[in-house]
Structures are given as structure tokens and as C-alpha cells.
Amino acid sequence: MRVTIDSLEQQIAPLREAMLQAVDAYWPNRMDMHRGELIEAFRKLCIRIGQQQSSGQKAPIAYIHFSFLRTWLLQDRVIYSIEAYDDRWYVDRNECLELLELPWLYPLLQSFKQDLGHALFRQVPDTEIDAIVLREFTVLHQYIREWIRSLVPELIALPEFLAIERADVLRIRAGEFKDFSEQLWMEDCTDRQAAELKSWLEEKRSSDCMNSDLRGLDLSGGQYEGIDLRYSHCSGGDFSGSNFQGSICVGTDFSGSKLTGADFSQSLLYDANFSGCDLSSAKLAEAVGGARFFHEGMVLGFYGIDFSNANLQGANLLFADLAGAEFQGANLSGALILKQDALQWNLSEEQRRSITWMEEDESGVPVPVQVQLRE
Missing domain, CATH: 2.160.20 (Pectate Lyase C-like)
Incomplete structure (x- = not known):
């Protein structure tokens, strides 16, 4: 059976809406229950940055990225990396990162994946199902992005953050790992x-x-x-x-x-x-x-x-x-x-x-x- 793009979207749309409503029910109170986990991961990253800067391995920080990791999504885990770069951005090869796992959100994605499998049974291969799940993760990511954005004032007030060397312009971003991302915060000291x-x-x-x-x-x-x-x-x-x-x-x-x-x-x-x-x-x-x-x-x-x-x-x-x-x-x-x-x-x-x-x-x-x- 050949599935057209239009018919595929018609079947995905109500499932996407159901996942959207499910994550919206988490917003913002239930997600704020986990704010300490995010703050602690960021604090650890800042400590790691400080250690690398003390040893001369890391230049002043110009970018901090929160990135969702697609490979982990396919292994039934919602994990974000938090990485620090100097002003060379991705050309900076001195790795400095912490991982932040959000297991409390995975059931929402898992439910979407199961419903998608039932709706598209024998219509598309499993690899296509995985591709759809990865693409539709942006529905959840937008809530995670805004959750992180709301906590940025607390993150940048941490003593461990204030102690690191920062470039004249610092950007905090969120998105896909080494792919499209959006800016959450900018500090311009020029x-x-x-x-x-x-x-x-x-x-x-x-x-x-x-x-x-x-x-x-x-x-x-x-x-x-x-x-x-x-x-x-x-x-x-x-x-x-x-x-x-x-x-x-x-x-x-x-x-x-x-x-x-x-x-x-x-x-x-x-x-x-x-x-x-x-x-x-x-x-x-x-x-x-x-x-x-x-x-x-x-x-x-x-x-x-x-x-x-x-x-x-x-x-x-x-x-x-x-x-x-x-x-x-x-x-x-x-x-x-x-x-x-x-x-x-x-x-x-x-x-x-x-x-x-x-x-x-x-x-x-x-x-x-x-x-x-x-x-």
C-alpha cells in the first residue's frame, strides 16, 4: 500500500496533538519539580569549565549548548548534553560537557511512538517510524527549551558560573546536537x-x-x-x-x-x-x-x-x-x-x-x- 505525504500527515496530526496536550499538562508545575536536576547539571559543567581553564585547556567561554541527542531517543532515553565552547564554536575540540537525562518525559514520547506504530502498521517500514519520532520530538523539545530559558536567570547567578572566564559575548542556546539551535540568552560585555x-x-x-x-x-x-x-x-x-x-x-x-x-x-x-x-x-x-x-x-x-x-x-x-x-x-x-x-x-x-x-x-x-x- 502506497502512503502519500498528505495521508501520512493526516494520520500523524491527531497523534502529535495528543502528545502536545500531554506535555502541556506537565507545564509548568510538574516540570518545575525537576528544576534542581537541571541546575545541578549546569553547576557541574561550570566546575568542569573552571578546571579546564585552570589547566589551560579551555579559553573563555562563548557558547553553552543544551542539545537533545537523537541516538539516545532511539534507545528509549531522553538525554540532553550541555556543552561549553570558546569563540571558535564547533571548531573548539576541547570537549567539555555534562549529560542531563529527563526520564520523566520519555513516557510521552513512547506513547506517541506506540500509537504511531498502530496507526501506520504495515504502511511504512520501522525505520520510517523512527524518523517520524525523531522529527516530532520537537513538540516536546519546545517545552524543554522554554523550561531551560525560564531557569537561565538562576543558572547565570550560580557562583560556579560567575567564576568561569567568559568571552565578551556569551550565548546560551538549545536545540539539536551540532545542528539547528535557538538562542536562549546573550551576555554582551563589549x-x-x-x-x-x-x-x-x-x-x-x-x-x-x-x-x-x-x-x-x-x-x-x-x-x-x-x-x-x-x-x-x-x-x-x-x-x-x-x-x-x-x-x-x-x-x-x-x-x-x-x-x-x-x-x-x-x-x-x-x-x-x-x-x-x-x-x-x-x-x-x-x-x-x-x-x-x-x-x-x-x-x-x-x-x-x-x-x-x-x-x-x-x-x-x-x-x-x-x-x-x-x-x-x-x-x-x-x-x-x-x-x-x-x-x-x-x-x-x-x-x-x-x-x-x-x-x-x-x-x-x-x-x-x-x-x-x-x-
């Missing part, structure tokens, strides 16, 4: 001039700005419309009066930044961190970053947007999709929010009373309205 960086950012060249280290810089008044700043580190900076309209700020960390009057209208803000920010008079109208979005096995939005302890006084949040966002301790006095969103966001009664609630009139123009709140 001499950075805010004016030059601002001009570079305003050029908005494709994906060049992704994963940038822009911490603590004055980049106010910038014309960053449509920029892709996903997973960049912008904490403690000054972006007041900047135009980010239509930008991609997925996972961007603006925590503790000055964003007064900044325009994030129609931007993608999944997992963005605005905790402790001054967003007074900012525009977030029609911004998107609510509940997790699933599409063909891929997920967008793992944690939700964080506005905890942010100042959103007078901010425009009309038509913004912020379901599930964290607003604990946020100042929403005079913020413009549609009445229809009143029950969708997790707000305190004090916050609800301070908001300027709006509703569309017959012509579709938002106007202030009264909202009945609990006494």
Missing part, C-alpha cells in the same frame, strides 16, 4: 554606545535584533516600528516615547524599564516581561499576547505577559488580548480597558475600580461607561 545601538535598531534588519542584550541602555524616543525583538534582554533601560507599533516582542524582558508613552499598539507580546515598568500613558491597543496559541504542534505563549508591579496609569489597553496576564500590584488608574474584558483579566477589585472602562458606541468608537462592581 563597549556598547547607546547612540550607535539606537541607529542599528531603527534599521530593523530582518531578525538581526532578536535575542539582543540591550540591558540598562537609554534608547528612548526610538522609531522601532515593526522591529523583531523577540527574547531580547532590555531590562532596566529607558525606552520612553519609543514607537514599537506592530513589533514582535515575544518573550522580551523589559522588566524595570522606563516605557512612559511608548507605543506597543498591534504588537505581539506573548511572554513579554513588563514587571516593575513605568508604562504610564503607554499604548497597548490591539496588542496580542493572551492564552497559549497552538498551531500544528507548535506553541506560542508559555507563561503569559507579566505586568506585576508595573505603572499602567493612563495606558491605552483597548482591544488588547491580554487574557492570563499577571497584573498583581500594577497601577491601572485611568487605564482605558473595554468593558467586555472585565471578566477575562485577573484583576483585584481595587484595580477594577480605578480603571476607565470603555464600550463601543453605535459607530464603533469606544466611549466611557459605568461598570457594576462587587461591593
Whole structure:
């Protein structure tokens, strides 16, 4: 029986979805139960790096990779390697690695493999089944990748990490062993001039700005419309009066930044961190970053947007999709929010009373309205 690509995908799709839902049930609480294992493996790697650097075997570290190992997947084990390289990357032949096994996730992959075998029995050879399993492991990997990303602040705060010699630019990445990987963290200690960086950012060249280290810089008044700043580190900076309209700020960390009057209208803000920010008079109208979005096995939005302890006084949040966002301790006095969103966001009664609630009139123009709140 000849199996077409389309018919094969039709049979795989529901099994992929089942595996996705299974791992999503682990996220994030059950995975966080194992955070100590990851931190300990990283700590051991840093000790190994220090030993090699003390003996002159290892230059300053420029890359740290978390890589899933395909050969182990075929042997019923989910194992990641954690490797350290100097600025030559893969050309660095001085091996420095630790292994991290995640046996608690393998049953999810095993169940997918068994269901795949039943669904495709006698339609494709066993080698093709294995190839499909390896390809679809990315469904699980994306959760592991975000789990690692969430723990990076703890990893880079370890005394063992702080003690190693690091290159001027250090990147922490995750992906397949010596193949495609994605950047989780970037530490840039080069001499950075805010004016030059601002001009570079305003050029908005494709994906060049992704994963940038822009911490603590004055980049106010910038014309960053449509920029892709996903997973960049912008904490403690000054972006007041900047135009980010239509930008991609997925996972961007603006925590503790000055964003007064900044325009994030129609931007993608999944997992963005605005905790402790001054967003007074900012525009977030029609911004998107609510509940997790699933599409063909891929997920967008793992944690939700964080506005905890942010100042959103007078901010425009009309038509913004912020379901599930964290607003604990946020100042929403005079913020413009549609009445229809009143029950969708997790707000305190004090916050609800301070908001300027709006509703569309017959012509579709938002106007202030009264909202009945609990006494």
C-alpha cells in the first residue's frame, strides 16, 4: 500500500496533538519539580569549565549548548548534553560537557511512538517510524527549551558560573546536537554606545535584533516600528516615547524599564516581561499576547505577559488580548480597558475600580461607561 505525504500527515496530526496536550499538562508545575536536576547539571559543567581553564585547556567561554541527542531517543532515553565552547564554536575540540537525562518525559514520547506504530502498521517500514519520532520530538523539545530559558536567570547567578572566564559575548542556546539551535540568552560585555545601538535598531534588519542584550541602555524616543525583538534582554533601560507599533516582542524582558508613552499598539507580546515598568500613558491597543496559541504542534505563549508591579496609569489597553496576564500590584488608574474584558483579566477589585472602562458606541468608537462592581 502506497502512503502519500498528505495521508501520512493526516494520520500523524491527531497523534502529535495528543502528545502536545500531554506535555502541556506537565507545564509548568510538574516540570518545575525537576528544576534542581537541571541546575545541578549546569553547576557541574561550570566546575568542569573552571578546571579546564585552570589547566589551560579551555579559553573563555562563548557558547553553552543544551542539545537533545537523537541516538539516545532511539534507545528509549531522553538525554540532553550541555556543552561549553570558546569563540571558535564547533571548531573548539576541547570537549567539555555534562549529560542531563529527563526520564520523566520519555513516557510521552513512547506513547506517541506506540500509537504511531498502530496507526501506520504495515504502511511504512520501522525505520520510517523512527524518523517520524525523531522529527516530532520537537513538540516536546519546545517545552524543554522554554523550561531551560525560564531557569537561565538562576543558572547565570550560580557562583560556579560567575567564576568561569567568559568571552565578551556569551550565548546560551538549545536545540539539536551540532545542528539547528535557538538562542536562549546573550551576555554582551563589549563597549556598547547607546547612540550607535539606537541607529542599528531603527534599521530593523530582518531578525538581526532578536535575542539582543540591550540591558540598562537609554534608547528612548526610538522609531522601532515593526522591529523583531523577540527574547531580547532590555531590562532596566529607558525606552520612553519609543514607537514599537506592530513589533514582535515575544518573550522580551523589559522588566524595570522606563516605557512612559511608548507605543506597543498591534504588537505581539506573548511572554513579554513588563514587571516593575513605568508604562504610564503607554499604548497597548490591539496588542496580542493572551492564552497559549497552538498551531500544528507548535506553541506560542508559555507563561503569559507579566505586568506585576508595573505603572499602567493612563495606558491605552483597548482591544488588547491580554487574557492570563499577571497584573498583581500594577497601577491601572485611568487605564482605558473595554468593558467586555472585565471578566477575562485577573484583576483585584481595587484595580477594577480605578480603571476607565470603555464600550463601543453605535459607530464603533469606544466611549466611557459605568461598570457594576462587587461591593
